[in-house]
Amino acid sequence: xxxxxxxxxxxxxxxxxxxxxxxxxxxxxxxxxxxxxxxxxxxxxxxxxxxxxxxxxxxxxxxxxxxxxxxxxxxxxxxxxxxxxxxxxxxxxxxxxxxxxxxxxxxxxxxxxxxxxxxxxxxxxxxxxxxxxxxxxxxxxxxxxxxxxxxxxxxxxxxxxxxxxxxxxxxxxxxxxxxxxxxxxxxxxxxxxxxxxxxxxxxxxxxxxxxxxxxxxxxxxxxxxxxxxxxxxxxxxxxxxxxxxxxxxxxxxxxxxxxxxxxxxxxxxxxxxxxxxxxxxxxxxxxxxxxxxxxxxxxxxxxxxxxxxxxxxxxxxxxxxxxxxxxxxxxxxxxxxxxxxxxxxxxxxxxxxxxxxxxxxxxxxxxxxxxxxxxxxxxxxxxxxxxxxxxxxxxxxxxxxxxxxxxxxxxxxxxxxxxxxxxxxxxxxxxxxxxxxxxxxxxxxxxxxxxxxxxxxxxxxxxxxxxxxxxxxxxxxx
Numbered sequence: 298x299x300x301x302x303x304x305x306x307x308x309x310x311x312x313x314x315x316x317x318x319x320x321x322x323x324x325x326x327x328x329x330x331x332x333x334x335x336x337x338x339x340x341x342x343x344x345x346x347x348x349x350x351x352x353x354x355x356x357x358x359x360x361x362x363x364x365x366x367x368x369x370x371x372x373x374x375x376x377x378x379x380x381x382x383x384x385x386x387x388x389x390x391x392x393x394x395x396x397x398x399x400x401x402x403x404x405x406x407x408x409x410x411x412x413x414x415x416x417x418x419x420x421x422x423x424x425x426x427x428x429x430x431x432x433x434x435x436x437x438x439x440x441x442x443x444x445x446x447x448x449x450x451x452x453x454x455x456x457x458x459x460x461x462x463x464x465x466x467x468x469x470x471x472x473x474x475x476x477x478x479x480x481x482x483x484x485x486x487x488x489x490x491x492x493x494x495x496x497x498x499x500x501x502x503x504x505x506x507x508x509x510x511x512x513x514x515x516x517x518x519x520x521x522x523x524x525x526x527x528x529x530x531x532x533x534x535x536x537x538x539x540x541x542x543x544x545x546x547x548x549x550x551x552x553x554x555x556x557x558x559x560x561x562x563x564x565x566x567x568x569x570x571x572x573x574x575x576x577x578x579x580x581x582x583x584x585x586x587x588x589x590x591x592x593x594x595x596x597x598x599x600x601x602x603x604x605x606x607x608x609x610x611x612x613x614x615x616x617x618x619x620x621x622x623x624x625x626x627x628x629x630x631x632x633x634x635x636x637x638x639x640x641x642x643x644x645x646x647x648x649x650x651x652x653x654x655x656x657x658x659x660x661x662x663x664x665x666x667x668x669x670x671x672x673x674x675x676x677x678x679x680x681x682x683x684x685x686x687x688x689x690x691x692x693x694x695x696x697x698x699x700x701x702x703x704x705x706x707x708x709x710x711x712x713x714x715x716x717x718x719x720x721x722x723x724x725x726x727x728x729x730x731x732x733x734x735x736x737x738x739x740x741x742x743x744x745x746x747x748x749x750x751x752x753x754x755x756x757x758x759x760x761x762x763x764x765x766x767x768x769x770x771x772x773x774x775x
Contacts, residue, residue: 299368305407305427308363312356365426367439372412374424386424390414392566393592394440395422396433397558408433413592415566415748422592440561452541452615458606459539462585463532465575532600541603543619550603562590568749569719570623571601572612575712576687582609584716586616589749623718627698627705631768637740637759641692645685652677690714697743697757699727699768706745708757717755723748727769731762741765 355378364375372386395411402409410426410433417423428436539552543564550560569589578584587594587601594601604615616625633641656674660667691709694716698705704724706717728744735741740759747753 299366301364301366302428302432304360304363304365305402305405305429305432306360307402307405307407308360308427309353309356311427312359313352315356315359372424374426384424386412386414388440390416391440392563392590394437394561395558395592395596396437396560397553398430398433400555402427403430406430410436411592411596413595415591417591420595422596437559437561451543452604452619453539456537458583458604459533459536461578461583462536462602462605463529465577536600536602536605539602539605541619548603548619560593562588562593564620564622566590567620567623568723569717569747569753570603570616570620570625572625572716572718574714574716576683576690576714578606579690579714583607584609584612586612589719589747589753591749622703622720624703625705625716625718627696627701627707629700629768630696630698630705631760631764632696633692633759634738634740634761636738638692640759641688642685645681645688648681649678649685652681687712695757695759697745697760697765697768699772704745706755706757708755710755715755717747719745719747721773727772729762729765729769735759739763 359376359378362376362378366373366375370388372388373383374386375381375383391412392415393413395413396408398408406429407427408430410428411422412424412426414423426436534554536552537554538557539550542549542551546564548562548564550562551557567588567590571587571589572584573587574584583606585605586603586607588603589601603619604612607615613625616623652674656670656677659673660670663670687709691714694707694714695709696705696707699721702721703718704721706715706719708715724745725748726746728746729741730744731741739762741762743757743760743765745755745757747755
């Protein structure tokens with residue numbers, strides 16, 4: 298059965314940015330004819346009008362030539378003006394499907410569908426289509442129908458787990474980059490009074506805080522707190538009402554308070570389950586279940602989260618019901634020996650030891666800065682103590698199990714603790730490294746590379762060499 302369909306006219310608006318460079322042609326023409334004459338501005342104006350018309354025309358022609366066809370489970374997309382290009386996407390090879398309706402697109406009755414495969418690009422979707430709402434629902438249903446067989450299960454994230462995830466993953470810098478342009482644009486729309494009130498609120502908060510700490514420190518603290526708060530609400534709103542449903546061998550995620558986003562993930566295409574935990578969640582035993590799957594969580598503002606901030610018992614139940622093929626309990630677990638603890642804490646302890654003489658020297662040789670030194674000492678000591686606690690937690694959790702169908706990797710990557718369950722068939726490469734000092738203690742580092750768009754790596758440090766060699770010799774890639 299062959300079905301032909303067209304994309305939504307919103308594709309014209311999205312395609313305009315492809316030809317924005319044409320607006321430079323009238324400007325370059327006038328620059329080549331310097332000096333300007335009074336009539337040059339009129340020529341430039343009409344040149345820009347003509348260039349804008351050419352952009353709209355090219356984008357419209359490109360949309361008219363865009364053709365989509367679904368034949369026997371294969372989606373074929375033909376596009377191009379001068380150079381015709383045809384791409385084929387077997388639905389059985391699709392790793393993830395994302396369907397969302399942003400406000401501007403929902404107002405036009407359209408939706409955005411993104412398809413990804415394991416052979417695609419790592420920074421953007423393999424195929425993005427802007428189609429009508431009815432056509433988008435139909436297209437997503439075709440993906441589901443190819444896989445939906447068997448039992449169903451559901452999972453849902455409550456408000457408190459979402460708040461914990463947003464609090465631990467929010468970035469102050471990202472919030473500021475989002476807020477500053479937004480405030481400026483709203484000021485242009487609503488008037489200067491809006492921007493003035495925002496900045497007055499900032500100044501008032503700084504003045505109140507400066508009564509307790511130095512003004513410079515107060516200003517920095519208010520800026521960082523405002524950025525973090527904005528990023529917190531962005532993440533919270535984006536993942537509000539997060540629900541997960543398993544229909545046979547397909548996971549469907551929905552999230553969003555107003556215009557929900559739908560993501561479809563065939564379980565067979567999931568490369569690994571990555572259970573992540575930040576230090577803020579460690580005392581409470583709370584972890585987030587994330588998935589490593591081509592196309593999932595790679596768009597700007599998205600995360601690879603399946604269910605956020607879960608206690609151990611609910612997490613195991615969710616794994617059994619939603620991902621029955623993945624288990625997280627190791628059988629033959631190889632851990633770092635006790636003597637490896639000193640290597641885990643060496644760098645944070647060294648930083649703390651160096652901070653003490655540095656602060657004393659600053660106190661002795663910079664009397665003019667003594668009012669600021671206590672706050673500076675606190676600001677430097679807290680991250681070092683946090684790094685030390687993270688290193689201790691990393692040592693306690695580290696280990697590996699390679700002698701099962703589902704391999705278990707537990708380690709720290711950057712500033713997050715990872716508990717990874719990966720099928721042996723999805724492991725691409727295993728490397729062993731050993732420094733001169735590690736050779737003295739009979740330990741090594743194990744690096745595991747998993748199949749995926751970015752080639753995800755996990756390194757488990759300071760493992761006993763003999764036990765690792767035995768596990769690797771018994772490991773079966775098939």
